Amino acid sequence: MQSISDVITLTDAEVRLARHLVMTRRHHGQVERRLRSKRDPVEVEVDGMEAELAFCRFQNIYPDLETTCRSTAHQYDCITADGVRVDVKWCERQRDHLITIPNKIGCNEIDAFVLVQGKRPTFRIVGWTPFSTLIDVSKLRDFGYGPTYAMAQEDLSPMATLHEARPS
Numbered sequence: 001m002q003s004i005s006d007v008i009t010l011t012d013a014e015v016r017l018a019r020h021l022v023m024t025r026r027h028h029g030q031v032e033r034r035l036r037s038k039r040d041p042v043e044v045e046v047d048g049m050e051a052e053l054a055f056c057r058f059q060n061i062y063p064d065l066e067t068t069c070r071s072t073a074h075q076y077d078c079i080t081a082d083g084v085r086v087d088v089k090w091c092e093r094q095r096d097h098l099i100t101i102p103n104k105i106g107c108n109e110i111d112a113f114v115l116v117q118g119k120r121p122t123f124r125i126v127g128w129t130p131f132s133t134l135i136d137v138s139k140l141r142d143f144g145y146g147p148t149y150a151m152a153q154e155d156l157s158p159m160a161t162l163h164e165a166r167p168s
Helices: 012-027 041-059 159-165
Strands: 007-009 085-091 098-100 112-119 122-130 140-142 147-151
Touching (some): 012 041, 041 122, 085 098
Parallel strands (some): 085 112
Antiparallel strands (some): 007 122, 098 147
16 A cells, blocks of 8 residues: 555656756757657656656655766666665556566666656656566566566555665
């Protein structure tokens, strides 16, 4: 069961910051993802950035504010105070899954995936799963856009245990 502290409402400034980061990164060529969605790619990126900001506020950590193109870009979105490298995933509906595309195979930079659900300005921090649990052939699904790794929300671990994903 979610507690009220797992719900984050972004301020107007945070919503503007998310859009600014996405637009600036796109201008500098940092965002080169091929999205498998019928939605506007800018809006998909903004939704994801808002989810990252909500998670960072939840964890009381700074988000990645880098906007210039990096030659050594990392695959994780943030690092918790416990040292867990997190890839934040966003979904809009409560029944949606935590999903990621198969290009994460062999990535040793991500310790955990965290699912954030909602729509601006209010987001719910749903739960997390270790990288190795999600990136497994048993988790491959196809939702109409090609193969993707997916995990139902009810199968995610509670946020209170995220420290367990800390690398040794």
